[in-house]
Amino acid sequence: MRLTVIGCGHLGATHAACMAELGHDVLGVDTDPERVHLLNRGKAPFFEAELDELLVRHTCSGKLRFTTSYAQAGSFGEVHFLTLGTPRADRGNATDVSHLLSAVRQLSPHLRQPSLVVGRSTVPVGTAARMAGYLKRISSAGPETHLAWNPEFLRESTAIHDTLYPDRIVVGLDSEDAAVDEAMLRQVYRPILRKGAPFLTTDLATSELVKCAANAFLATKISFINAMAELCEAANADVYQLTEALAHDERIGAGGMWPGLGFGGGCLPKDIHGFMAAAASLGTGQSLAFLREVDAVNTRRRSRVVWLARQRCGGNLDGKRIAIWGAAFKPMTDDVRDSPALAVAHSLFRKGARVVVHDPMALDKARKSHPHLTFCEDLTESTVEADLLLHLTDWPQYRRAAPEQLMPRVARPYVIDARGALDAGRWRRAGWTYDCLGRPPFPGQAVGPDGHLTRNR
Ligand SMILES: NC(=O)C1=CN([C@@H]2O[C@H](COP(=O)(O)OP(=O)(O)OC[C@H]3O[C@@H](n4cnc5c(N)ncnc54)[C@H](O)[C@@H]3O)[C@@H](O)[C@H]2O)C=CC1
Numbered sequence: 216m217r218l219t220v221i222g223c224g225h226l227g228a229t230h231a232a233c234m235a236e237l238g239h240d241v242l243g244v245d246t247d248p249e250r251v252h253l254l255n256r257g258k259a260p261f262f263e264a265e266l267d268e269l270l271v272r273h274t275c276s277g278k279l280r281f282t283t284s285y286a287q288a289g290s291f292g293e294v295h296f297l298t299l300g301t302p303r304a305d306r307g308n309a310t311d312v313s314h315l316l317s318a319v320r321q322l323s324p325h326l327r328q329p330s331l332v333v334g335r336s337t338v339p340v341g342t343a344a345r346m347a348g349y350l351k352r353i354s355s356a357g358p359e360t361h362l363a364w365n366p367e368f369l370r371e372s373t374a375i376h377d378t379l380y381p382d383r384i385v386v387g388l389d390s391e392d393a394a395v396d397e398a399m400l401r402q403v404y405r406p407i408l409r410k411g412a413p414f415l416t417t418d419l420a421t422s423e424l425v426k427c428a429a430n431a432f433l434a435t436k437i438s439f440i441n442a443m444a445e446l447c448e449a450a451n452a453d454v455y456q457l458t459e460a461l462a463h464d465e466r467i468g469a470g471g472m473w474p475g476l477g478f479g480g481g482c483l484p485k486d487i488h489g490f491m492a493a494a495a496s497l498g499t500g501q502s503l504a505f506l507r508e509v510d511a512v513n514t515r516r517r518s519r520v521v522w523l524a525r526q527r528c529g530g531n532l533d534g535k536r537i538a539i540w541g542a543a544f545k546p547m548t549d550d551v552r553d554s555p556a557l558a559v560a561h562s563l564f565r566k567g568a569r570v571v572v573h574d575p576m577a578l579d580k581a582r583k584s585h586p587h588l589t590f591c592e593d594l595t596e597s598t599v600e601a602d603l604l605l606h607l608t609d610w611p612q613y614r615r616a617a618p619e620q621l622m623p624r625v626a627r628p629y630v631i632d633a634r635g636a637l638d639a640g641r642w643r644r645a646g647w648t649y650d651c652l653g654r655p656p657f658p659g660q661a662v663g664p665d666g667h668l669t670r671n672r
Pocket residue numbers: 221222223224225226227244245246247250298299300301314317318335336337338367368369370371481482
């Protein structure tokens with residue numbers, strides 16, 4: 216089949232490459248000429264494992280091309296995927312869907328045949344129905360232009376696998392055109408469906424809500440366990456042991472419940488706010504009032520690290536040198552959108568600390584978003600003369616780092632592990648004072664030679 220993918224960011228570039236991998240002829244469209252140039256050379260404008268290989272393979276095979284031209288897109292394909300960004304609006308919490316509307320406005324005069332336009336972005340409920348009507352009105356192909364909604368559930372860092380082996384494919388259909396649109400999408404995804412992925416069809420509104428609900432649930436699960444971490448800190452208990460014990464209950468499970476510094480990235484934080492705004496506009500704001508608390512718990516984890524850092528620096532951060540490991544919002548990506556690590560770094564900087572940030576992959580993007588911070592390419596160098604080391608993004612490199620070798624370089628051997636990933640015993644044996652969010656001890660407590668707490672706060 217001939218498909219276009221409009222908006223070639225994290226979702227769109229991945230989707231385009233994976234559709235080519237399924238055997239389709241794909242034209243990616245983006246308004247950013249530099250991005251289009253890079254993609255045509257087989258290079259993603261961000262890091263995503265295995266994506267460059269797919270881009271190279273299919274730009275070379277001729278199955279995949281990228282353009283800035285909507286005229287080419289309109290005449291190219293029979294199915295047009297919309298994968299535009301839906302950021303938080305400048306004012307308030309609502310979701311900005313203007314990129315989607317602009318794409319539809321630019322595409323519609325060029326449609327030369329009956330077409331199916333398929334939204335994949337995360338949108339407030341009601342957006343798809345409005346767009347369906349708008350599209351039929353303005354499309355040059357008239358009412359033969361249909362719209363379906365097909366939300367995406369991929370995670371950055373495992374995006375290719377998540378796209379080719381999805382847990383489910385959810386499709387929202389406009390009632391008038393449901394049968395023909397469903398058949399078309401089944402054909403698009405046929406190789407994936409053959410491998411057994413569930414294909415769930417519903418109406419437009421439900422499909423939009425499935426996506427918002429999924430992200431709200433994932434965020435809630437993370438904040439739930441981080442709220443337990445707050446309790447553990449107050450009660451001298453261990454949230455990691457608690458998590459393990461909870462996870463044995465298969466109704467709870469372990470997935471997506473790792474405590475630590477909380478969630479960031481381009482999606483969960485903005486999506487819970489967009490979801491709350493959508494509920495409020497429907498007059499059911501109180502149904503999602505709990506998401507305010509989910510957000511508050513999440514933000515408190517960042518403040519907790521800043522508080523702990525100040526404690527470990529003797530109550531005053533002014534002029535203290537703090538090494539920060541991690542800038543990306545999670546490991547195996549260079550995405551720094553709403554990065555918890557950079558939020559902590561920024562806050563410490565504002566309080567007078569001299570922060571030095573290391574990240575294996577995200578430094579270029581971190582430099583652009585936080586030009587006032589100091590960055591260091593070398594993991595060991597980043598700790599030189601540090602009064603404190605903060606472990607904020609759980610890259611495998613940091614787990615493997617040797618605390619014994621870092622010891623002579625730092626000014627004071629204090630480490631705060633906000634991701635619960637370093638080997639506490641090894642760091643302590645090497646002479647470090649090791650704190651971990653959600654795990655005793657905290658400043659004012661100490662570990663005796665037997666590994667037990669010797670003093671309470
Ligand atoms: N990033 C992710 O892992 C996932 C994102 N989503 C959702 O997918 C949507 C896209 O997210 P991202 O890919 O992260 O956004 P992004 O910001 O990385 O990409 C958006 C792309 O659209 C392009 N663009 C903007 N206006 C355009 C126009 N009028 N015509 C053509 N291209 C245009 C931009 O240049 C950019 O390349 C959002 O709704 C997001 O919530 C859903 C699942 C996963």
